[in-house]
Amino acid sequence: MDRRRFFGLTATSALAYGVLGSSGASAQGAATQAIEAAKQYAGTTLNVLYEAGLQPLDPKNFTGPLWEELTGIKINVIESPVDQMFTKTMQAHMANSGAYDVLNVIPNQLPDLALAGALEPLDGFVEKYAYGDELDAIAPVYRDNQMKVEGTIYGLPDDGDVLIMYYRRDLFDDPENKAAFMDQHGYELAPPTTWEQFSQIGQFFTDKYAPDIYGAGMLRAPGNAQYLFQERFRVEGGKFFDDETMRATVNSQIGVDIFNAMIAENDFMPPGVEQWGFIEAFNAFLAGDIAMTISWPPVGRWAAGYGKGTEALNWIPETTVADTIGYALPPGGHPELAVGFSLAVASGSQNKEAAYLFAQWMNSEEISLQRVQLPYALRDPFRTSHFESEEYRNRWPTAGEYLDTLKAGAETGLIDLSLIQTDRYEEGIRQALSRLWGGDDPQAILDDLAAQWDELTDRIGMEKQKRVYLDWSSKPNAYPT
């Protein structure tokens, strides 16, 4: 990709050198170890698969050039739309084309890719290059849930994706609002801790301010909303499957109640909210059109004005809520750890060792702390040290609260459902939600979904799927405890 110019290269390299210099004293970090070991592969090129968009700016402008300077290994970034990454990975594996060395894998697709043989087991490398300690220092929720398939390490958790709540502090702190709300509902106006409160607060703001401001605007497009449904269903006590029979239990009363509640909530959200994905909700929040929203961590940084003026972020509208943004866990207190990324090594790679070393280096304490602070980064804090970094906590006035909320989310969060052919189960939820917005009956939709899941389970093999499900549900953050 030499036709692309690495603008800003010198600036970021200088920054990184500064960091390396200052931490040089503590010497034998996993990053240094990786660099030393990787030098023997100088001159080779690693093909790295990344989600197209902002994500690849990190390896293209920052880690890639730096790694090449340090080790002589070239990084060639191959970009792909996010919904094509699984396809590309699997295709390359099935054709045995060896096209990629380092992969970005969405953690709930780890079982599929690992069972298909597309990923290289990493336990041997972790031991050989003494990465164990630093790997352990990854926030437990990511470390324990997004790394292994049936006991074997296949990915290095590399992205603290979590859906937390953002709200407009000015509206919540307004004394007039506080008094009126107390009068009406008999409790303090504050970020909602239950979905019932969420509805009351949302309705309250909409009644008062609409059409200028609505109480909330949420991720409702099925591809995003499915995560909120997965979270809420479990928070309210729902189970996806029966542990014994492996029959789907998603059509329980809990599911129906949630569907009905979601429909009802749309009434106090902006018209057309059913079509909203990440970008629509984000824009509405920046414009000050909604009092509350729930979304991925970049919203919290960008809405606070972090990275403003960075060229890579010039597509983001001016934020009007920088000074009033508040962070909270979503109602129920168990945010969905939606999507995320783990770094993996392709089993078809000709350069597995070098590929692993690059992943370890990127994922290490030292380098990852820099990566999650890149203003344009989509990698969200995922290490205990990220949450506690003084540097990061001073990036903008409320950065400390932001990191505390992410940290709290990383303790109680819930992981995405992950099974064999997980995408088909998710597809079922997506279709169910689009039918819900289309006006179908919630009970009928969920009955169909359950039937669809059962049929799928039977075709895959009930026992086989049950084993994977139980492996998943035994993880600490599969269901709230």
Added chain:
Amino acid sequence: MHAKSSALADNATVLRYALVAPAVFIILMIGLYPFVKLAATSVQDITMFGADRSFQGFKHYARLMEDDRLWEAIWHTTVFTAIALPIELILGYLLALLFLHPLPFRRTLIAIILLPTVISPIVAGATWRLMLDQRFGPINQMIGWIVGGEVEILWTINPTFVWPAVLAAEVWQWTPFMFLILLAALSNVDTEQLEAAEIDGAGPWTVFRKILLPAILPVVVIAVLIRGLDLVRVFDVIWTMTQGGPGTRTETISIYAYQMAFREFEVSYSSAIAFFVIVLLTVIVIAALRRVELAR
């Protein structure tokens, strides 16, 4: 299939094959392997998790016979084609009539009308979705001006409106194709014949049936065939507008096949679907072609 009079008497044995050889070679080079491969994998058992290349009988074909979602997708595709094709044909014809005779800025206007065909269908779908957005799109806004008040139509979500929305995008993008081909065909119609018929006092319908239709029919048949085949495999526009939703309400054959092949990697089953669809289409199209030939 063609008029006998157009054949040549001289018998250039080498040339007659040499002329078709490159084309046939290229088609075979790209077309043969996938075809054979599809047929083969459809009777094996290859999935994401393993490849059993022994002969498995026709169990995947048996499965697709019972696959309601596939048949629904076939039905959607059929209805979609059956509605979009005539609309594009008729609109294209009317447009061609409008532009058949001298008109100021004729060339510029024709070029403008052709523009939709050069927008990548992926972008076309996304653009229409944005334009049809309840809040950020201009279409509901315009409807609001006409009816005088705010309207709330969730085009890509509401089951009643989702097909019209997809059809609008499709018709917008591909009517120009019909238009240009029909314009070219109509320009070739013998004007003397037309004038003579008018002097004889023939009505517009008679002129159309007796003179225009026979003259443009061969081109129309090909245009309808090509467009029809493209409609049957429609993917991009619907994928970006609705992803097949709500539910599976706008799922077409290609969308379903895409899900099976590229997300679930049910390689054998999706090969069976592909092979079945190809055979089905071939039978239908050849039957249709023969009928058209007989009618001529």
Added chain:
Amino acid sequence: MKPWSTGWRLALRFGLAVVIAVMFLFPIYWLAAISLKSPEEIFAYPPVWLPEKPNFSSYITLFRDGDAWAVWNSLVTAGISTVLAMIFGTLAAYAIVRYRTGGDHLAIWIISQRMIPPICVAFPIFLLYVLLGLIDTYTGLIALYTAFNLPYVIWMMRGYIQDIPVDLEQSAMVDGLSRLAVIRKVVLPMVKGGFFATAVFTFIFAWNDFLFALILTRSEVVTYPVQVTGYFGSQSTFWSKIGAMSMLGVLPMMIVVGTMQRFIVRGMSMGAVKG
């Protein structure tokens, strides 16, 4: 004279034509406007129809970062495959019409290649290309687009060539022209309109292809439709770049259609003599 070309009828037709052209143009205008809008204006409510201060930064970024290269890739693959398909397709069509090579069977077999939904064969073709080392190469995409467009070219050209009277060709041969010279000097000029109309759409079909380009490219020969989908991220949507890239894609096509139209329109106004 011709009543539809004069007076109020002409005015009416012209008015109607303009209204229709505007309707076809509107979504493209909307895309163009998006490419020039500020980030706030793209998601403004109510929608903004005219960007207040046109912002060309997306275009600049596309060129500076090399994204615009994708348009070049599209031009190369669509352009070369169109030339190849037109040459081989016209020759084949001529043989099928004049020599009845292969009878009806060949013609029907050829059109049956167009019936194959790309989705259905994309994966086997991917495997084939991995085997041949054609992934992410111009050659791979060009060969594919040529093959997929040949049926269209052959059938369209077959229709146009059928309409040419045989006696014209025969008298030319009597004058001592070779068969190939006849095709070039007699047949081609007579089917010029249809030839260019066919070429325009052959080009467009290749130009718009998304699925094959997505599956068969990685980074070097990414075409414009694939490049555009990269701007729809899970946590970002670069609408302004999407608009700008689409406009970069539209511009060469306007030039192509504009130039080709000269021939198409001239061809039409000449009108082929019916046989």
